[in-house]
Amino acid sequence: MSGAPFHTDLPRNPKESITFMLVIAVISVNTIPVVIGGLTSGFTLAMWTGLLQVMPALLVAVVAVVLLTMKPAQPLTSRLVRPGDSFRAHMVLHALCSVLLISLLMTVVGTWTGARQISTEPLEQFAHLWPRNCTIAFLIEALLA
Template identity: 45%
Template sequence: MEFYMKLPRNKKEFTLFMMVISIISVNIIAPLISCFEVGFRMDVWEEALKIIPFIWVTVIALVLITYKPAGWMTGKIIEKDDSFAAHMVVNILCNVLLMSIFLTVIGPWIGNRQVSMEPMVLFFYKWPRNFAISLAVEALIAQPIARLVMLKLHQLKDRRLEVDNS
């Protein structure tokens, strides 16, 4: 029942779900990582906010690219009859793993407005921190809020359907 009520049922709902998650994630993760990189100062936060639209477009593209591989990975780890919570945790873990790998390299390119080898050279120093921040934000903030939005949307739709059928 939780799968039916807390996850998207169609493409329109998937779009809403993805928008909620990506907007929350990008607005928290990008400034946090930028501040860890350069320092927790207001000017750093302001600069991070300026690049958020570019990061957001990249995140949407990467979500669409990594959606099936992350689903495949999740299917290899989890059984169909495992709990909803188990499915969510493993799916978040797989999605964050793939997204953080790409964004640890692409994010600095966007933020610095130049393509360089530096993010690849420093990858194994920076990726664990980026992964941990992203995992925490996704698992504790973005995904729960998006699932709550889906639950409320489905409850509203179901109530409307009951009223229409009465």
């Protein structure tokens, strides 16, 4: 062991990073859209089977958006935490910043993917959709983490 605090070594290698991201993405894609879809159109078998059909595309979209938002989340997090803050503070704020950025993009991309079409609807409804989507995503991610 290098003597450095354990948290400075997370993730310890690219394989762990990829594995963690995929596990969280698969769980997220199987929970977040179900809750959002259920609140939007009702928790029905038809809603769930419709989501099952687009889940592979949603998984690809989530992984792409996570990769796209990784770098911007780091400076955002470092603006909110200080070097002496606890590991828990760093992790919670990094998760919050990541979920915030991911939810901004997935509110639009997820709607397009679920509807199987690109439209202006998620942009027009953004102020209404995003706060709910971000809250749901953060609560689910908080339970996962």
